[in-house]
Amino acid sequence: MRTLKSPIARSSICQPVTGNTPEPAFFFKEFPAKGFTVSLRPLCLATDLPLIHHWVNLPYARRFWQMNMSREQLTDIYTRIQSGDIATSYLCLLNDHPVSQIEIYQAQYDEISRCYEAQPGDYGIHLLMAPKRSTISGLTISVFTACLEFMFSFPEIRRIIGEPDIENERANRLVQKAGFVWQQAVTMSYKRANLYYCTRETLQHI
Numbered sequence: 001m002r003t004l005k006s007p008i009a010r011s012s013i014c015q016p017v018t019g020n021t022p023e024p025a026f027f028f029k030e031f032p033a034k035g036f037t038v039s040l041r042p043l044c045l046a047t048d049l050p051l052i053h054h055w056v057n058l059p060y061a062r063r064f065w066q067m068n069m070s071r072e073q074l075t076d077i078y079t080r081i082q083s084g085d086i087a088t089s090y091l092c093l094l095n096d097h098p099v100s101q102i103e104i105y106q107a108q109y110d111e112i113s114r115c116y117e118a119q120p121g122d123y124g125i126h127l128l129m130a131p132k133r134s135t136i137s138g139l140t141i142s143v144f145t146a147c148l149e150f151m152f153s154f155p156e157i158r159r160i161i162g163e164p165d166i167e168n169e170r171a172n173r174l175v176q177k178a179g180f181v182w183q184q185a186v187t188m189s190y191k192r193a194n195l196y197y198c199t200r201e202t203l204q205h206i
Contacts (some may be wrong), residue, residue, distance in 0.1 A: 003111040013154040015103060020046035021023035025093060029146040036095050036127045038146040043089040045082060049075055052101055058124060058131060064168050065128055066190060092143050100129045102147050121158030123151060145178055145206045152200050162196035179204040
């Protein structure tokens with residue numbers, strides 16, 4: 001298992017994304033025993049939004065992702081995300097094919113900060129996997145830990161915050177397996193959630 005970075009880098013994990021063509025992937029994690037590589041690149045609105053719109057409107061994503069909306073509405077949301085420096089979104093590739101999307105946000109500027117004492121360096125993550133078409137064992141945890149290692153490659157990130165819906169058993173098991181430590185149950189405007197922290201020390205390298 002190797003983690004590689006290309007010469008193309010970003011100075012900060014949340015920085016504006018512009019342009020109508022996808023940027024090259026610049027973070028790569030190889031899983032030789034499983035025969036695949038996970039890479040990440042910034043979400044490109046022009047080319048990636050149709051795919052994300054399809055994913056979020058599928059039955060498995062509707063309940064907990066809560067973004068089943070028109071393409072125009074989704075474009076407005078991600079235009080705001082990708083044009084600022086508080087949150088951002090990345091596309092995760094499995095051997096160069098889109099397999100998931102992550103949203104990363106600064107917790108101190110998010111609603112979650114009302115539920116605990118958020119600190120500079122606290123960043124949250126939301127993970128959306130593509131519809132399951134692969135029989136690869138452990139794909140989700142492999143992709144998720146690759147995303148976490150990517151996040152921790154930025155020195156400004158001290159802790160990664162997880163806040164899965166309290167009823168989403170699969171998401172809760174996933175963050176626990178990755179090394180997140182449960183803190184408390186919290187009530188947000190749109191869900192009841194479990195609050196977790198993950199640090200460089202608790203991260204499980206799958």
